[in-house]
Amino acid sequence: METKMTSHGRKVVRVVARVKPSTDLVSTRSISVHKPMGEDSETVSISFGAQFAGSKDSYKLDYCYEENQTTGSILTKEIKPLISTVFEGKDANVIAHGARSGGKTHLIQGNERELGLTVLTMSEMLSMAEERGGSVSVSVYEVSQETVYDLLDQEKRVVAVLEGAQGKIQLKGLSQVPVKSLSEFQNLYFGLKKSQKLTSDPPVRSHKGVMIHVTTGNANPGSLGRMNFLDMAGYEDSRKQNSALAPLEIARINKSIYALQNVMYALNANESHVPYRESKLTRMLKDCLKGCNRTLLITCLPREFSQDSFYMLNLASRICLGSNRAMTNPTKKKINGLERSISLSSAAQRRQTPLTVSATSRKQTVLRGSVTERKTKINTAASAIKARKLFGEANDSVKCKNSSKKMEGKARMALKNGISTSKVVLSVQASSPKEEICSSFTVTDSQSSLVEEEYSLAFSSSAVAMEPGYSTNASLSSEAVYITDKETPRKHEEIFSGATHCDDAFADKAQIVERDENNSVIEEDLTLVINEGENLDKENNSLLANETASPPLSMRLQELSNNLKSICKISNQLSVPEKYQSPLTILQAEEASEHSDITTEAAVNVELRTPERTMPSNIGCSPWKAYSAHSSKLKNSAVGEYLKFINTAGKEDLKKLKGIGDKRAAYIVELREESPFKTVDDLKSIGLSAKQVKGLLKKEIGEIFE
Numbered sequence: 001m002e003t004k005m006t007s008h009g010r011k012v013v014r015v016v017a018r019v020k021p022s023t024d025l026v027s028t029r030s031i032s033v034h035k036p037m038g039e040d041s042e043t044v045s046i047s048f049g050a051q052f053a054g055s056k057d058s059y060k061l062d063y064c065y066e067e068n069q070t071t072g073s074i075l076t077k078e079i080k081p082l083i084s085t086v087f088e089g090k091d092a093n094v095i096a097h098g099a100r101s102g103g104k105t106h107l108i109q110g111n112e113r114e115l116g117l118t119v120l121t122m123s124e125m126l127s128m129a130e131e132r133g134g135s136v137s138v139s140v141y142e143v144s145q146e147t148v149y150d151l152l153d154q155e156k157r158v159v160a161v162l163e164g165a166q167g168k169i170q171l172k173g174l175s176q177v178p179v180k181s182l183s184e185f186q187n188l189y190f191g192l193k194k195s196q197k198l199t200s201d202p203p204v205r206s207h208k209g210v211m212i213h214v215t216t217g218n219a220n221p222g223s224l225g226r227m228n229f230l231d232m233a234g235y236e237d238s239r240k241q242n243s244a245l246a247p248l249e250i251a252r253i254n255k256s257i258y259a260l261q262n263v264m265y266a267l268n269a270n271e272s273h274v275p276y277r278e279s280k281l282t283r284m285l286k287d288c289l290k291g292c293n294r295t296l297l298i299t300c301l302p303r304e305f306s307q308d309s310f311y312m313l314n315l316a317s318r319i320c321l322g323s324n325r326a327m328t329n330p331t332k333k334k335i336n337g338l339e340r341s342i343s344l345s346s347a348a349q350r351r352q353t354p355l356t357v358s359a360t361s362r363k364q365t366v367l368r369g370s371v372t373e374r375k376t377k378i379n380t381a382a383s384a385i386k387a388r389k390l391f392g393e394a395n396d397s398v399k400c401k402n403s404s405k406k407m408e409g410k411a412r413m414a415l416k417n418g419i420s421t422s423k424v425v426l427s428v429q430a431s432s433p434k435e436e437i438c439s440s441f442t443v444t445d446s447q448s449s450l451v452e453e454e455y456s457l458a459f460s461s462s463a464v465a466m467e468p469g470y471s472t473n474a475s476l477s478s479e480a481v482y483i484t485d486k487e488t489p490r491k492h493e494e495i496f497s498g499a500t501h502c503d504d505a506f507a508d509k510a511q512i513v514e515r516d517e518n519n520s521v522i523e524e525d526l527t528l529v530i531n532e533g534e535n536l537d538k539e540n541n542s543l544l545a546n547e548t549a550s551p552p553l554s555m556r557l558q559e560l561s562n563n564l565k566s567i568c569k570i571s572n573q574l575s576v577p578e579k580y581q582s583p584l585t586i587l588q589a590e591e592a593s594e595h596s597d598i599t600t601e602a603a604v605n606v607e608l609r610t611p612e613r614t615m616p617s618n619i620g621c622s623p624w625k626a627y628s629a630h631s632s633k634l635k636n637s638a639v640g641e642y643l644k645f646i647n648t649a650g651k652e653d654l655k656k657l658k659g660i661g662d663k664r665a666a667y668i669v670e671l672r673e674e675s676p677f678k679t680v681d682d683l684k685s686i687g688l689s690a691k692q693v694k695g696l697l698k699k700e701i702g703e704i705f706e
């Protein structure tokens with residue numbers, strides 16, 4: 001995968017830093033900037049002072065503007081080329097991100113003494129528009145708690161983010177005010193604070209944006225491009241004790257910061273899927289960001305750095321390097337106290353990582369039209385998960401393959417339950433050369449023999465959201481890989497219904513929902529729907545609190561125990577020809593089940609017992625090796641089940657676990673609201689040592705054999 005370039009030969013997302021002067025002149029926690037070719041450097045590296053454990057590490061960016069460089073120099077070097085593209089009909093973005101109080105607002109908005117980038121750019125654009133006979137108008141918006149507000153409206157009207165039939169984003173309700181002069185713009189821009197109502201009490205932190213629209217002259221009026229300035233809410237560790245905001249609120253803000261970072265990473269890495277739907281902000285800016293529109297990401301760094309700005313710089317550097325996965329991840333190094341300090345921070349950050357479930361939550365899709373009109377493709381969260389590479393990588397194809405199987409099994413089951421006259425033909429295609437395992441299966445109507453639906457499942461082997469320092473061996477939770485992105489059905493829906501509100505509901509996990517003419521659900525499986533307005537954290541909480549979705553741990557462990565027995569059987573049958581162990585076995589089992597009284601549970605067991613086609617190494621190797629491989633899979637599943645239980649069980653059920661009392665149960669519930677437990681290591685955050693965690697698991701899993 002290559003870093004994406006525009007037709008001008010520049011990166012789609014250029015990443016620079018802006019250093020805010022230090023208030024503490026004698027500080028030793030100072031960053032240093034290395035520009036190998038002075039001002040002409042194509043890459044610069046930023047490193048930290050000797051007092052910081054990460055002092056040996058440096059982070060590469062495209063450029064860094066230091067204190068002695070004015071905002072005007074950023075305009076000349078970075079923004080002017082973007083303005084030209086806007087007058088050529090493209091969109092451009094200038095995004096300031098960073099830790100809290102890093103100087104984002106100062107840079108974007110400025111003040112009376114030092115004009116910010118928006119004002120300087122407006123001045124340039126007004127002159128250019130005058131020269132070319134065009135006109136300029138402006139929109140000002142705020143994104144707060146997954147809601148977009150129009151700041152040029154006295155009442156701060158809510159802006160609806162709509163997606164048209166062509167996938168074009170419409171921002172319904174966002175005012176565009178014509179601007180003729182700079183003073184007019186300044187009055188409008190700086191007068192906002194005084195005239196407006198507060199969004200909520202207590203105030204919440206938000207992302208603020210200014211969109212400058214350019215239109216051609218009067219003779220042939222038409223929209224050219226847009227220049228979008230975004231002052232992002234500051235990142236901060238949600239575990240900070242002294243923060244004015246509640247941890248959940250901080251986590252929500254951080255989640256939307258990550259979502260935009262994921263999009264920029266995907267754009268720069270030229271990934272096939274860009275996760276625009278992860279947040280309201282990324283959805284609303286989709287058209288501005290997509291294609292060859294250019295983005296300037298400015299990481300605002302105080303000279304006197306903090307852990308938070310270190311973390312933002314790390315992520316910015318990854319966006320900058322895009323596809324360069326060979327980059328040394330400095331956070332993985334074991335230098336003195338570094339590993340400890342990073343893992344501490346990452347443990348904290350893990351708790352506020354955008355939850356995989358919600359981050360990849362997808363809108364409920366209702367397929368309309370007659371059966372024969374349906375042609376639907378379901379892509380799983382591969383890309384969404386893949387986009388998480390920004391936060392680290394993990395290669396555990398076996399787990400993903402397992403998940404792929406489970407997913408297929410579940411989806412097939414859903415189809416089977418819902419389409420009574422259909423016959424499910426399952427075929428496993430080839431593993432992609434990259435990191436995805438693709439399977440597809442086709443549903444044919446046995447009566448008409450017309451192919452009506454094609455489902456394709458693609459699973460990425462990259463892990464769920466990870467922070468720097470997050471163990472790459474972390475187990476994937478089964479939840480993380482069951483998610484379905486129903487992008488295509490969505491479009492399908494829009495063909496029938498025209499513009500659709502993007503935000504009506506989210507559904508999570510694999511789902512196949514159909515409605516009859518009366519709009520009542522005729523088929524529903526694995527579907528959890530969250531209505532608009534429920535924030536993503538709530539969404540997770542409510543999902544996790546859904547105890548009906550969680551059979552008791554003992555049942556699950558019993559199921560695992562049964563599977564172990566099945567695996568042992570399979571180990572003894574290794575001489576069985578491979579063809580009998582292929583996924584065809586599943587089909588045969590299913591076909592057989594159609595003629596028997598086999599229950600859904602039993603069908604799941606058939607699926608779980610099916611040996612992995614993707615592990616042909618087992619065939620013909622020693623029984624011991626095969627047994628070890630299966631045992632390790634079993635261990636992972638058991639751990640996965642345990643974590644699933646921890647993430648879903650009610651307090652009383654949690655207390656049934658060994659070593660979990662009232663306090664710990666309450667703490668678990670509290671922590672998982674912020675972010676589910678993804679690895680066994682996460683359990684340390686409830687005050688258990690590694691040894692205790694191991695002991696707990698041993699006892700719990702050992703009990704199934706008693």
Ligand SMILES: Nc1ncnc2c1ncn2[C@@H]1O[C@H](COP(=O)(O)OP(=O)(O)OP(=O)(O)O)[C@@H](O)[C@H]1O
Nearest residue numbers: 020021099100101102103104105106107233234300
């Ligand atoms: N380049 C600069 N020179 C001098 N002072 C600056 C500079 N950048 C920021 N400051 C000052 O630092 C303080 C914090 O800056 P600012 O409000 O821009 O940070 P922020 O990143 O927008 O904060 P938040 O994350 O809370 O939105 C302000 O008092 C601002 O005037």
